[in-house]
Amino acid sequence: MKTTHLAVLIVAGAAALTSGPILADQAVRHVPERDIPVPATVSPATQAVIARPLSPFWNEHPKSAEEWKVVIARVADGVVATLPDLRQRLRVKVEPTVIGGVQAYVVTPETIPRRTAIDYSFTSTGAAMYSFPERRVPGRPS
DSSP states (O other), X not given: OHHHHXXXXXXXXXXXXXXXXXXXXXXXXXXXOOOOOOOTTSOHHHHHHHHSOOOTXXXXXXXXXXXXHHHHHHHHHHHHXXXXXXXXXXXXXXXXXXXXXXXXXXXXXXOOOGGGOOEEEEOTTOOEEEEOSSOOOTTSOO
């Protein structure tokens, strides 16, 4: 019994040692083409995102920093083009500013319901400090 186990172990070890270099010499491993279904275990909204076709730049592989800059600029331009519609749908105003020498944006809703109006001021540590000029908001420290 021990001899059989030892023989199987030796054969398996020899196969692993000899097949490694053969597989390493192959530049490409071919996998048969197949369809991968959208998972049923995610929400319908996530299914819609997964089912979308791949982005047109999915197979782009820039070779230099300059080629990367072109791809990044093209993608950024596409995102920037969607911002006016997004601001309109969310009903917000966006104002560029500089905070501590860093470019930032202040996003302000067109209307803030009176019951949730809170003044925020952020400290350098990132902690929010709340003040309630006219009305106390339930559940918030006073």
